[in-house]
Amino acid sequence: MIHAFKFKDVINDRWLYLVLDVESGAIHELDESAFKVARNIELGLDPLQSGQNEVQVHEVLAEFEQLRNLGMLYTKEHAYKANERTYPQIIKAMCLHVAHDCNLRCKYCFASTGKFKGERMLMQMDVAKAALDFLIAHSGTRKNLEVDLFGGEPLLNFAAVEGIVSYGRQLEKQYGKVIRFTITTNALDLTAERMSYLNKEMHNVVLSLDGRKSVHDELRPTAFGSGSFEKILPNILAFVAMRGEKEYYVRGTFTNRNLDFTQDVKFLSELGIKQISLEPVVLPASSPYAIRTEHISTVLEEYDRLSEFVLKSRNAGKWFNFFHFMLDLDNGPCLHKRIIGCGAGTEYVAVTPEGDIYPCHQFADEPGFKMGNVLTADFNKSLQQPFNECNIRTKEECKACWAKYFCSGGCAANAWKSNLNINLPDKTACIFERKRTECALGINVLEKLNSNKA
Secondary structure, rough: EEEEEEEEEOOOOEEEEEEEEOOOOOOEEEOOHHHHHHHHHHOOHHHHHOOOOOHHHHHHHHHHHHHHOOOOOOOOOOOEEEEOOOOOOOOOOOEEEEOOOOEEOOOOOOOOOOOOOOOOOEEOHHHHHHHHHHHHHOOOOEEEEEEEOOOOOOOHHHHHHHHHHHHHHHHHHHHOOOOEEEEEEOOOOOHHHHHHHHHHOOOOOEEEEOOOHHHHHHHEOOOOOOOHHHHHHHHHHHHHHHOOOEEEEEEEOOOOOOOHHHHHHHHHHHHHOOOEEEEEOOOOOOOOOOOOOHHHHHHHHHHHHHHHHHHHHOOOOOOOOHHHHOOOOOOOHHHHHHHHHHOOOEEEEOOOOEEEEEOOHOOOOOOOOOEOOOOOOOHHHHHHHHHHHHOOOOOOHHOOOHHHHHHHOOOHHHHHHHHOOOOOOOOOHHHHHHHHHHHHHHHHHHHHHHHHHH
16 A cells, blocks of 8 residues: 655745555655656556656556565555454553543533533542552553543642652552653643642643633633633743753644634744644534534645644754654554554553543543443453454554554544444544644655755
């Protein structure tokens, strides 16, 4: 399988004509004539009908055949099948819902402003300790573990955050493990003391900000209905300055109210924020903030504008990273990870304040997805099987998709919310993922070409 696409080199005012060999991951830069032949082949059309003369076409096909023989084009699919794993399923990552409550009332919140489908409540330490014990017990020989501190807003339960980290450090010493903690916060209650603590103890910190003040305040008001931007921004900037080169992301969400989201990325980057994520909202079409079919073309064009902005900024010495354009073609995820994706329900679980176990944070309180409870040590491993079988080798829509090894089948929770089927990806999400991947590949190739020239 191949994918031929073109990418605008805005630095040198030209087009890059690229072809991706899906199975090997090799990317080739072509001239326009060869590109047209490759595009026809990808679309199942006669390459002789690509607009080139017959001699040119045969020359191109001969070169393609040489690449095939080198294992760099039309590579056969790897034999590995994720759902045929025979080893015991280990859990290496956990999301702890430290608080099912929030001090914001975000209008697009998938978690019903923090309480999910239950009551507002905070996680108690007996639940937190039982959850970490569960993780250790199910981690097998895996040394490196991940724990995400999530909500709602986890800073509403900061004492528990401190207690969880402290208990985790005890378990590290006792069992010879390494636990990397991540926290996701809206930064509203991010005091100087808490900044110092998170900077020291967290492997990664995700800070929520939707971009420009007008956008952020419309979508992310406080629990009292007022805008939160003026309170949150100084906290985020102070923490980013403190954080230095350690991992963090300023993460936002775009809706149909800011389809010009490049402006929000620009706003954040001009503040000196180097690590930025801005993701499309996932809402039913009936929502006033949903990205609907009529918005798709606008979003795709905006990703092109965003890629141009990224390239121009970096070329001007103003480097920043946009999460969805981040690719490592040399040292990326292994084949297993590319096939199974995030591992929700199998390698990763979420735990609510009551101690209930779910496949991931977005499945919390969803009927039929409760896998057990950490307080009772109850864990129904049979519920792992549907997620074990949920991968790019089993999803019909993924088998013929050129981007499958980059998105790994997409988000199971989004698939469920869109189609009530974890094996049926959300179509709009797939369209956006393919576009982002083209942009990411184009940026990566262009920067490699420029570095080789230097």
